[in-house]
Amino acid sequence: MLTCKEVLESLSDYLDADMKEDIVNEMKRHIGACSDCRAEFDTLTMTIKLYKHEQNNPSAMPVGCHDRLVKVLEIEKMRSKGGDPPKMV
Amino acid sequence: MTDEELVRRSKEDDERAFGELVSRYESKVYSLALRMIRNPEDAEDVLQDTFLRAYRGIKSFQGASTFSTWIYRITANSALMRLRKKQLPTVSIEDSDERETPVNIADWTPGPVEQLLSRELQHEMDEAIEALPPEFRQVFVLRDMEEMSNAEVAEILDLSVAAVKSRLHRARLKVRNRLAGYFSDSAKPKRRAMGAH
Numbered sequence: 049m050l051t052c053k054e055v056l057e058s059l060s061d062y063l064d065a066d067m068k069e070d071i072v073n074e075m076k077r078h079i080g081a082c083s084d085c086r087a088e089f090d091t092l093t094m095t096i097k098l099y100k101h102e103q104n105n106p107s108a109m110p111v112g113c114h115d116r117l118v119k120v121l122e123i124e125k126m127r128s129k130g131g132d133p134p135k136m137v
Numbered sequence: 138m139t140d141e142e143l144v145r146r147s148k149e150d151d152e153r154a155f156g157e158l159v160s161r162y163e164s165k166v167y168s169l170a171l172r173m174i175r176n177p178e179d180a181e182d183v184l185q186d187t188f189l190r191a192y193r194g195i196k197s198f199q200g201a202s203t204f205s206t207w208i209y210r211i212t213a214n215s216a217l218m219r220l221r222k223k224q225l226p227t228v229s230i231e232d233s234d235e236r237e238t239p240v241n242i243a244d245w246t247p248g249p250v251e252q253l254l255s256r257e258l259q260h261e262m263d264e265a266i267e268a269l270p271p272e273f274r275q276v277f278v279l280r281d282m283e284e285m286s287n288a289e290v291a292e293i294l295d296l297s298v299a300a301v302k303s304r305l306h307r308a309r310l311k312v313r314n315r316l317a318g319y320f321s322d323s324a325k326p327k328r329r330a331m332g333a334h
Contacts, residue, residue, distance in 0.1 A: 060306035066287070091245065094253075095313040096281065099262050102254060103282055109167045113181055117163060118156075120185045124192055125152065 050074050055085045059092055140204040147195045155195065158204065159188055165205075166212050172278045173216040175267055186215045202292060210293045213275050220271035245320035258319065265315035269308050276301055277308040 050058075050071075055078050061067045062075045079089050138157070146154035163184065170183035190211050198207060245253075269277060279290045280301070287305075291298045 057306070060309055061302065066302070091317060092309060092313050094245070095316055096309065098253065098258070098316070099266070099312065100281065102259055102262060103172070107168070107171055107177070109164060109184075110177055110181065113167065113184070114163060116181070117159065117185055117188060121155075121159070121188060121192060124189055128193075 050078050052078075052082060052085055055079065055082070056088055059089060062089075063093060063096065141200070144195065144198060144200065144204050148198075155192060158191075158208075162205070162208050163188070166208060169209060169212050169278065169283060170216050172282045173213070173274060174219055175263070179219055183212060183215045183219060187212045190215070206289070206292050209279075210295070213279070213293055217271050217275060220274065245317070258316070261316060261319045262312070265312045268315070269311055273304050273308040273311070276304040277312075280305050281309070 055075060058067065058071070058075065062072065065072075067075070079086050138154075140158065140161070143154045143158050143161075147158065166187050167180055167184045170187070171177065171180035174180050174183060187208065191208055194211075198204075202210075266274065266277070275294060276290060276296075279285045279293060280287070285293070287298045287301045290296070291301045294301070296304075
């Protein structure tokens with residue numbers, strides 16, 4: 049029989065389906081019967097849904113970012129070969 | 138051409154091969170940096186730093202991990218160094234072991250995600266993620282934003298899988314507790330207004 053403390057410590061593994069089946073069944077039973085642990089489970093589940101929903105579109109690289117990276121690498125190449133770096137525009 | 142082949146050619150000073158690796162990974166590296174550091178200028182600095190380190194280190198890259206793991210490891214380390222510099226005085230993760238669970242967790246979960254997501258809540262979530270200790274944020278971003286596996290994150294950050302799982306759980310709880318505080322505060326005026334009738 050799992051205690052509330054054990055359930056709370058294992059909530060992420062439970063949400064990630066990263067535990068053995070017999071423990072999953074015990075977790076299910078406990079969460080179904082314990083309103084405090086159910087609130088913990090529901091709010092953690094919703095938190096993950098919220099930030100995944102909000103953050104699922106990463107920003108694209110800003111305009112000119114690729115060109116600046118290429119320039120920095122060109123300067124490094126020139127330095128490593130002992131030449132003068134190209135002038136920054 | 139595979140990453141392995143491009144790495145092999147880059148080791149032989151094939152500039153175009155390294156350029157192809159840059160093209161393949163620059164967006165992913167930038168995205169990871171931005172999610173970790175949450176500032177576009179700093180994310181671009183991390184991007185440049187990452188590929189400079191990769192360029193300088195490609196000849197000593199042994200191929201024990203994949204190129205992608207290697208480049209993400211450089212990115213994560215570069216972002217971590219910047220976060221630590223910005224968050225002085227630093228709070229070590231051992232010191233930040235505050236109670237993870239608020240005394241009362243009210244259920245604020247009914248309804249679809251879209252209904253809850255206000256601009257104010259998005260701001261609260263951004264602040265909650267920014268407030269995570271850097272070592273927690275690394276794990277949180279790689280696992281829950283970039284959706285990598287525990288094993289991949291452990292390899293990138295040179296941690297045990299158990300440490301990854303522990304940091305992820307604690308990071309999630311910290312974000313949840315912040316949102317719980319937000320929902321609790323935002324519910325108060327409504328309760329008062331309802332009580333007045």
